[in-house]
Amino acid sequence: xxxxxxxxxxxxxxxxxxxxxxxxxxxxxxxxxxxxxxxxxxxxxxxxxxxxxxxxxxxxxxxxxxxxxxxxxxxxxxxxxxxxxxxxxxxxxxxxxxxxxxxxxxxxxxxxxxxxxxxxxxxxxxxxxxxxxxxxxxxxxxxxxxxxxxxxxxxxxxxxxxxxxxxxxxxxxxxxxxxxxxxxxxxxxxxxxxx
Numbered sequence: 001x002x003x004x005x006x007x008x009x010x011x012x013x014x015x016x017x018x019x020x021x022x023x024x025x026x027x028x029x030x031x032x033x034x035x036x037x038x039x040x041x042x043x044x045x046x047x048x049x050x051x052x053x054x055x056x057x058x059x060x061x062x063x064x065x066x067x068x069x070x071x072x073x074x075x076x077x078x079x080x081x082x083x084x085x086x087x088x089x090x091x092x093x094x095x096x097x098x099x100x101x102x103x104x105x106x107x108x109x110x111x112x113x114x115x116x117x118x119x120x121x122x123x124x125x126x127x128x129x130x131x132x133x134x135x136x137x138x139x140x141x142x143x144x145x146x147x148x149x150x151x152x153x154x155x156x157x158x159x160x161x162x163x164x165x166x167x168x169x170x171x172x173x174x175x176x177x178x179x180x181x182x183x184x185x186x187x188x189x190x191x192x193x194x195x
Contacts, residue, residue: 002074002077002087005087006086006087006088006094008087009087009091010095010127013091013127021113036119041113041115043112045111045112056108059100067093070090071090073086073148076148079141081137082141085134091130092126092128096112114128
């Protein structure tokens with residue numbers, strides 16, 4: 001499942017970028033849905049959403065590390081939701097990594113093709129979308145306690161028949177000493193009656 005999701009995300013990203021470069025490079029942006037969606041070919045030398053534009057080679061190395069980490073983690077994978085999550089992250093990371101490795105201006109310094117623009121939002125691509133969706137899914141799965149190996153973390157369980165917050169009230173502190181005093185008095189009387 002991880003491989004299938006990764007290949008689907010990668011294929012969609014590579015195909016869309018190929019079409020965008022062929023149809024929109026050096027062309028006017030195309031506005032759709034009354035300006036809600038704009039198709040605009042841009043090149044991004046930084047990370048997602050044009051962060052860190054002067055560190056292209058650093059992001060290339062980080063992307064390689066992410067791919068290796070996901071592949072190593074996949075050996076312990078026993079959860080279908082986590083397979084989908086890691087597949088999205090892997091496909092997106094490889095999609096942008098291909099741009100960094102093979103696009104202009106130079107190997108390891110290539111600029112990523114971005115082409116989807118929403119109002120008040122940076123231009124992005126399908127690889128960025130896959131990474132963001134995979135990241136959100138990872139947060140949801142972790143919050144629900146689902147582990148990569150298929151096990152689930154649970155909180156402390158309450159004893160049977162005792163719902164949380166309904167603990168029995170403690171015994172009154174004065175009752176126990178009074179009982180002890182009465183018992184001692186009986187023993188004293190018994191001792192006095194003996195010949």
